[in-house]
Amino acid sequence: MREEELVSLVRKVQSRQTEFQTVELKATEKDFPKKIYDTLSSFSNQDEGGTIIFGLSEQDNYKAVGVYNVESAQKKAMEACNQMEPPVRAVFTNTEIDGKIVLAAEIPPVEYWSRPVFYKGMGRLKGSYVRVGDADEPMSEYEVYSYEAFRRQIHDELRATQGCSLDLCDKEKLSEYLNAVKRERPKVARLSDEEILKMMGVIRDGELTLAGTMIFALFPQTWFPQLCITAVAIPGTMMGEKDADGARFLDNKRITGSIPEMLEEAVDFVRKNMRTKTIVDGNGQRADKDEYPIVAVREAILNALVHRDYSVLTENTPISIEMYRDRMEIVSKGGLYGGGSVKDLGKGRPETRNPVIANILELMKVTENRYSGIPTILKEFEDANLPKPEFNDHRTVFKVVFRNGTAMETDKIDRTDLHRAVVQFCITPRTREEITEFVGKSRYFTMSAYVQPLLDQGRLRMTMPDKPKSPKQTYVAVH
Numbered sequence: 001m002r003e004e005e006l007v008s009l010v011r012k013v014q015s016r017q018t019e020f021q022t023v024e025l026k027a028t029e030k031d032f033p034k035k036i037y038d039t040l041s042s043f044s045n046q047d048e049g050g051t052i053i054f055g056l057s058e059q060d061n062y063k064a065v066g067v068y069n070v071e072s073a074q075k076k077a078m079e080a081c082n083q084m085e086p087p088v089r090a091v092f093t094n095t096e097i098d099g100k101i102v103l104a105a106e107i108p109p110v111e112y113w114s115r116p117v118f119y120k121g122m123g124r125l126k127g128s129y130v131r132v133g134d135a136d137e138p139m140s141e142y143e144v145y146s147y148e149a150f151r152r153q154i155h156d157e158l159r160a161t162q163g164c165s166l167d168l169c170d171k172e173k174l175s176e177y178l179n180a181v182k183r184e185r186p187k188v189a190r191l192s193d194e195e196i197l198k199m200m201g202v203i204r205d206g207e208l209t210l211a212g213t214m215i216f217a218l219f220p221q222t223w224f225p226q227l228c229i230t231a232v233a234i235p236g237t238m239m240g241e242k243d244a245d246g247a248r249f250l251d252n253k254r255i256t257g258s259i260p261e262m263l264e265e266a267v268d269f270v271r272k273n274m275r276t277k278t279i280v281d282g283n284g285q286r287a288d289k290d291e292y293p294i295v296a297v298r299e300a301i302l303n304a305l306v307h308r309d310y311s312v313l314t315e316n317t318p319i320s321i322e323m324y325r326d327r328m329e330i331v332s333k334g335g336l337y338g339g340g341s342v343k344d345l346g347k348g349r350p351e352t353r354n355p356v357i358a359n360i361l362e363l364m365k366v367t368e369n370r371y372s373g374i375p376t377i378l379k380e381f382e383d384a385n386l387p388k389p390e391f392n393d394h395r396t397v398f399k400v401v402f403r404n405g406t407a408m409e410t411d412k413i414d415r416t417d418l419h420r421a422v423v424q425f426c427i428t429p430r431t432r433e434e435i436t437e438f439v440g441k442s443r444y445f446t447m448s449a450y451v452q453p454l455l456d457q458g459r460l461r462m463t464m465p466d467k468p469k470s471p472k473q474t475y476v477a478v479h
Contacts, residue, residue, distance in 0.1 A: 001093050001104065001106060003094075006093050006095050006104050007097060009051065010064070010102060013056065014056075014062045019058070020134060021050075022043070022049065022051060023053065024039045024050065024051070024134075024136075025053050025056045025057070025058050025062070026052060026053070026054045026055075026056075027056065027057035027059065027060070028054045028065075028067045028073055028103075029066050029067070029100075031068060032068075032076045032077075036077065036080050037084065037119035037122075037127065038129045039052055039129075040080060040084050040088050040117070040119075041084065041118055041119060041136070042129040042130050042137075043107035043131065044109060044110050044115075044117035045110070045117055045128070045130055046109060047109050048109065049106065049109040050131065051104055051105065052077075052105045053103075053104050054067050054073055054077075054104070054105070055097075055100060055103055063098070064098045065100060066101050066102070067094075067100075067101050067102065067103050070094050070103055073103055074094075074105075077090060077092070077103075078090070083120055084117050084120065085117065085124075086114055086117060088107060090105040090106060090107055090108075091105070091108070092105055092106075111339075112147075113150065114151075115147045116128035116139060116143075124144060125141065128143075130143065142313045142396055145311065145313055146309070146334070146396070149311065150337065150338055150351070155354070155355070156210065156309070156310045156311040157209060158201055158209050158356060159210055159312075160205050160207040160208070160209060161207055161208050161210055161213040161217075162207065163207070163223065164212075164213050164217055164222075164223055165206065166197075166208070168217055168222075169208070169216040169218065170217070170218055170258070173364075177202075177216070177360065178193055178196060180365075181196055181200060182196075197212070201356035202216065209356070210224075210310055211354065211357045212360075214227065214258060214259050214310075214357070215259050215360055215364075217258065221257075226316045226317060227310070227315055228254055228256045228262065228318045228319070229254075229262050229305075229321060230253075230254055230318045230319070230321070231253045231270075231322075232251065232323065233249060233251040233323040234248070234249060234322060234323065234324050235247065235325065235431065235471075236325055236433065237325050237327075243431065245471040247471050250273065251269070253269055254318075255269065260364065260366050262305060263302055263305060263366070266321060267297060270297050270321065270328070273323050274292055275291045275404075275428050275429045275474070276288045276289065276291065276428075291404045291428070292328060292386075292402050292404060293381060293383070295376065296377040296380035296381060297402070299373040299374075299376050299377050300389075300400045301319075301321070302373065303373050303400075304319045304332035304398075305319065306354060306358050306361065307332070307334070307337065307354065308398075309332075319331065319333075325434060326403060327402060327403045328401070328402045329401050329402075330400040330402075331397055331398070331399045331400075334397070334398060335393045336393045336398065337353040338350060338351030339351075342392070342393050345374045345391055346371075346378060377389055377400075387405055389401065389402055389403075390403075410438065413425060418450065419450060419454060421438075422435060422439065422450050422451070422454060422460075423459050425438050426460055429474035429476040430476075431472075431473070431474050431475075432451075432473070435450070435475065455475075458478055459478055460475045460477060460478060461476060461478050462474075463475070463476055
């Protein structure tokens, strides 16, 4: 960086009185810091890299305190860089600020396949760090392994499942798959069924691979109890919120079975628990609109099942589906594979963590395997006029967030006539708690002053009239 850029960066730090995700401060007016390898590691291991500024004191109100000796400090920083594996190639800049010399070391990011950069004196497992906010934290064993797996092209889906043989498979499903392989891959059709299954990654050493188990075994959770989906519908907007009767979940289910079976059952769970809005056009024609586009829901769940991490270190973590009042979250273990960026999702052909699973499901017509999932999700939400889906890569997990537009729609409702506003609010079926929150009064007052009169007038109706006191009861506008 140029000297003027360093001055600008220092002034930014001083103005905000904090370090950053990409900026670390070291007070070196007396001597060089005892260790910087943790920061060298964490900056090298993040896509943005980072800058270490020597000569600013966090403890002394972020003022410039200077470097004891610029030449010595730069030499010791270079020595520390050479103690990293692979070695770090820092770029140095120094300038004068408030009469003191400040030294900056720009730490470039390394390519994904060379990570993690670690301190050789502690080894790969203990000497690898990750930047979290303005702190350097040791990488977890799983984070280190995820880089190792990519670099060494370890495919955990191909590890043999001890004790799971072809005798414990769904014979009909396996036969359909073999026929599909012979039809779609004619060059292997002349091989025996066993040879085909070996070649396609379904069996290994006489036992099903993890991929084969998760797709063809009669009950995969016999061997992998937590490779399933946990699905919950929550009455509020935060985990732990309860409805009026004290229930934390409106629905709660553990979804098991093969990947295709879990996919369909999970989609059914979402379909069952999402609300439906009734739309009336200018001609008085009614049409129902789902809270979330079901095609997008299926793609997101399928992506979680196909692209999650199936390593030994993650096999005790289920995929989770959490349906809140204002959103749905689908969370799976394993961040983006191969160093891809969230902003690039749907724009290219990223590395595939589990190509065998993807290939089997393609032949079984469960997925297209053409990298069309993300574009489909985005288009479905755009067509439904809903907020853009959020894709979040959180170090060791990947989260998809679908928002139903509740907040956006509520803000547009005219509250001049609150009875009329409640009817408009209930175009989408609403719970007692949602209506109470919308009105902004006590639950008793809301139900007696607004909901009951609107029911009596026929402007609202119960969705479960035979169970008026049910905790799952919702109220919808009558047109």
